[in-house]
Each structure stands twice: as structure tokens, then as C-alpha cells.
Amino acid sequence: IIGNFVDRAVFKNESDSPGIAYFVTSIVMDILLGILASAIVMWFSRLREYRADEMGARLAGRDNMIAALNALRPAEARPDQMPESMKAFAISSGQSTGFSIANLFRSHPTLDDRIASLQKLPN
Template sequence: MLRIGLFLLTNIAVMVVFTIVMNIIAPMLGIRLGSGGMAGLMVMCFMYGMIGSMISLFMSKWMAKKSTGTQVIEQPTSQMEVWLVETVRKQAQMVNIDMPEVGIFDNPSPNAFATGWNKNKALVAVSTGLLQTMNQDEVEAVLAHEIGHVANGDMVTLALVQGVMNAFVMFFARVIGQIIDRVVFKSENGYGIGYYMTTMVLDIVFGMVASAIVMWFSRFREFRADEMGAKLAGREKMISALNMLKPASQRPDHMPEGMKAFAISEGKAEGFSFAKLFASHPSLDDRIERLQKQSA
């Protein structure tokens, strides 16, 4: 919770400073920004930007179970289920977090995910395809990778980053829209045709930039989770697991669209460099190379 508070306070501070600066500069340019002022606009954008992300975060575990059909292991009924639960328990103790729920979802692709609004109230799930494709050492590494996401608080941080980016997109698009409407289109109240045209365009442009930033963080957290997987399960096991994901990355991904950023393997971050800006995962080759360099 301390991390959430500091993150939000930092970004609120940035927006407050920008608001103060613009309230000083705007009158000097003969511009009056909206009847509610910059502070009102800032509050509105911050609330709208964060509300959706926070609701998604708090509903993430329920939504993940429903969208993937994950069955939580309440009472293990096989040796595999016993091993999965005990492995997750051991890894959770190693990183000092509460025992997550452990589940299995029916999916032919080898995949796994971790989600939850709190690192002590998380869910770790693996696909039937992963259990059928990988050996025990490789599954252990995948579980360690997912525990890494939980221990690092990646689900919370990703939601906060997305919320803050949403707020900044709304805020800057509307501030610039009012300025252009007044200066270029000579509107008296700043809400003429120039405002709406500019805002619509900037929502798209700034939204693309914001998406690139969010996806950069998503790729960064995958590298960190790989490091944790190597630490908890062993570097060779983690590299072997990533290698086993390569064939699946060339086939259609059966994960629900909303869960792809939380899965261990999205697949296709290779190819045209511009496309990589919007990939939630680094390429498997990049991830393997990073692990190999760290051990060198």
C-alpha cells in the first residue's frame, strides 16, 4: 500500500505543478482555460483516468477466473495438483508473501498467468497445455516467474501506470484543445469546434504514446519476473521453459484478449521494430539472452 500511495502522490504532484505553471502562463498569453479552471480539469481527468484501472484491478482475479475458466485447486485430487500447490507454497514463502490461490485452466497452448489486486491475495494459474508440454523443472520455473510478478506487485503497478497515463492523455489533450481553440479559432470560451477537433485528434495521438509507455513497462516487468524465476527455480530451468514456449509462439494464441498482458507468453514481439513498441512481452530470444548475460 505504501508503494501505491507514493506512486499516486508523485503523479498528483506532477499534475499539480503543471496546473500551477499553466495557471500562471495562460493569463500572460491572454488565455482563460475553462470555467472550472485547471484544478477542476485536473481532478476530473485524474478521477476518470484512475477509476477504470482501479475497478479492473480489484476485479482482476474474478475476471481472470471467468474469462479463462480457471478451476482453483481447493483439495488436490492428483499428484500433479499436490505438487503444484506445494511448489507455489514453497516459492511464496521464499519471497515472503501469503499463499496465492493455485488454479488450472483448459487451454491447449502452454501458458500461465498471475493476477490479483494485492500480492497477498493473488491467483497463480497454469494451462493444461503447459502441464502437457513441459517437464516438472520447466513448470517449476514458470510458477517461479509468476510468483515473481506477484512479489514485485506488477499487477498493481501496471494498473497504476495505465490509470495515470489515461489521466495525462485526457488532461493534456483538453488543455491543448482549449489553447488552440482560443488562439487559432478565436473562440471566446475555449469550447468551440477547434477544441473538439483538437481533443479528438490528441486523444488518439497521446493515447498511442501512452500505450507505448504502458507496454514498455509490461516488457520491463517480464524481464524482472524472469530474473525472479531464475532466482527461485534456477537459471537453466527458466531458460529451458522459455525455449519450450517458442513453438507455441508461432501458433494462434488462445488466451483471452484481456489476459494476454498477464500471461507468460504472448509470442510475437519479433519483426518490425515499430510493432515492438506496442508488444506487452519481449521476444523469447531477448528474454533468454538477458538471462544468459546476467549469468555470464
């Protein structure tokens, strides 16, 4: 739809077949909308992780769930053992703090964020 609009309205293509603007716009929009869709999917993944933590806290107790997440810290602090040629296939290459574009594509929240979320729950 966007490619057709750009081709007809912006580039004034009046032929029956689509012009080059249609194809270029379609490719660009495929890429941009694909990136946006990935960010939305990762947001849902992080949301599910928070909900799973909350359910774990209800079943095992908030403090027990926080202790379980803290037990994961040694694994998080371990140096990355992935060979350089394979890093593109890794799930994560370390934790960053604060807001960044990379955080939009993270499938899991950081341990600090997960623990902070659990601490807000009633005991």
C-alpha cells in the first residue's frame, strides 16, 4: 500500500504496471516494518518473563524467587565463551544498563530489572 502510494502520488507514475519507486519503497518498508515487528515480539517476550517471575514468586515466595534470580548472577558475570565467528548467533553478549536501542531487541529483561520488579510485589 505504501509502495503504491509513493509510486503513484510522489513519483506520479500513471502506467498500469508499478514503477521502480514501488519496488524500492516496498523493500525499504519490508525492512523497517520487520525491525518494528521484532521489537514488538521482544517486548512481549520480556512481559512474559516478568509474568513468569511473578507467578514463581506467588508459588515459591517472593524472597525465594529473588534468591533464585540472584543465584544466576555468577553465570551472568562469566566471560563470554562464544567464539568470535559465532557471536552473531548468540542470544546476548552482555548486559547493558540504561536505555539503548539494543534493549528493545532483548528477549529477557536484565536480572536487576527482574529483581526490582519482584521487590515491588507484596510479601
